[in-house]
Amino acid sequence: MDKLTLSPDANPHLAEIKVSGELAYSGSFLKVEKDIVRLPDANQVTREYIKHPGAVVILPLLDDGTVLMERQFRYPLNQVFIEFPAGKIDPDEDALVCAKRELLEETGYTATEWRYLCTIHNAIAYSDEHLDIFLAKGLVAGKAQLDEEEFLETFTATIPELLDWVRTGKITDVKTVIGSFWLQKVLSENW
Structure with a gap:
């Protein structure tokens, strides 16, 4: 595999898949998401992250x-x-x-x-x-x-x-x- 192939489809052994999610905070500029994701080993964990418009x-x-x-x-x-x-x-x-x-x-x-x-x-x-x-x-x-x-x-x-x-x-x-x-x-x- 090419080291620079970065898409999740080309790297399923690394991909985390969203199971569910919710908006944890919504401000005038930023939003914070809280998702449950399935890891490559099938365990589920929480991911919190900031949504930013760029x-x-x-x-x-x-x-x-x-x-x-x-x-x-x-x-x-x-x-x-x-x-x-x-x-x-x-x-x-x-x-x-x-x-x-x-x-x-x-x-x-x-x-x-x-x-x-x-x-x-x-x-x-x-x-x-x-x-x-x-x-x-x-x-x-x-x-x-x-x-x-x-x-x-x-x-x-x-x-x-x-x-x-x-x-x-x-x-x-x-x-x-x-x-x-x-x-x-x-x-x-x-x-």
Whole structure:
């Protein structure tokens, strides 16, 4: 069997099958599901997981080679994080449309060139969340249009700075860690 064949049908010896399920919590943004599943050995266990609509991450590369970044307070960890612009995909919204909207809302910038890089799943043990990562170039400055409850500030950094901040633990946000490595590879034309 090919190591990269990942579908449950091709790997029945690993698949967990839903027997029953219920909505354990429903909030304005997240939902928590509680399912009973049958394991490959026929035992049944409970799986609790967060349903998430998905999000986008934008790697905004300025013409001078610096990257537009954000500092934002994140309540669950009670600290300010360095991050790439990102945001939740609205129902029935195309990911690229969302990326363009989020870049404008959070930073005021628009971009003339967009490139889809990859999709990541950042919390596979307890969430179905996915993040579509886009490279944005040809940036044009404008006025940010932050949501009413959104507070952040933007700044620029070099890619060597980003990589050093990842190495030293100043950047720990997974989307920003992965995005920094993608930028390094894309710009060195390794990917």
